Amino acid sequence: xxxxxxxxxxxxxxxxxxxxxxxxxxxxxxxxxxxxxxxxxxxxxxxxxxxxxxxxxxxxxxxxxxxxxxxxxxxxxxxxxxxxxxxxxxxxxxxxxxxxxxxxxxxxxxxxxxxxxxxxxxxxx
Numbered sequence: 001x002x003x004x005x006x007x008x009x010x011x012x013x014x015x016x017x018x019x020x021x022x023x024x025x026x027x028x029x030x031x032x033x034x035x036x037x038x039x040x041x042x043x044x045x046x047x048x049x050x051x052x053x054x055x056x057x058x059x060x061x062x063x064x065x066x067x068x069x070x071x072x073x074x075x076x077x078x079x080x081x082x083x084x085x086x087x088x089x090x091x092x093x094x095x096x097x098x099x100x101x102x103x104x105x106x107x108x109x110x111x112x113x114x115x116x117x118x119x120x121x122x123x124x125x
Contacts, residue, residue, distance in 0.1 A: 002026040002114040004095045009119030012085055016123070020080040022095030022116060029097065032114075034071060034078040035104040038091035038121075045094065047107040051078055058105050063089075085123045092118040 008020040020036070035050035049069040050058045057069055068081040078095065095116040098104050103111045 002029055002032065002097050004097060004114055004116035006093065006095050006116045006119040009093060009121045011122045011124065014085060014087055014123055014125050016085050017081070017083045018085065018121060020082065020093055020095075020119060020121070022078045022080075024076045024078070024095075024097060029076050030073040032097040032099055033101045033104055035096045035098070036069065036078075036080045037094045037096055037107065037109075038089075039094070039118075040088075040091040043091075045107070045109055047105060048093070049080060050101065050104045052101050056101075082121070085121075087123045087125045090121060090123050092120050094118045 003025045005023045012018050033050060033052045036048040037045050038048050039045040047060050048063055049067055051069045051071040066084045071078045096112050097114040098112045
């Protein structure tokens with residue numbers, strides 16, 4: 001079992017920044033690919049970014065250049081630095097862990113093994 005706990009959400013004005021963190025515990029989390037997803041009201045959960053076990057980073061086109069994912073295996077954390085936030089970034093952000101990078105990158109939601117409970121990010125216009 002892997003437990004994921006997100007933190008860092010909140011209310012920010014358009015153009016502002018937030019940093020989300022996800023603390024992982026349980027099984028050897030360094031062997032899992034880690035990712036961030038988000039779900040806006042009335043919409044499906046969507047892929048935001050992923051950090052592979054080999055150090056590769058992947059982003060959805062809507063956040064590329066504004067968001068940065070990082071990982072600290074020693075601390076078992078994965079973070080998402082979000083800059084130049086827009087109202088359309090408003091969503092609940094979820095941390096995820098899976099042994100298959102494709103599941104994360106293609107947002108195969110039903111196959112992703114572990115999820116956090118989410119943290120709300122609200123961007124005001």
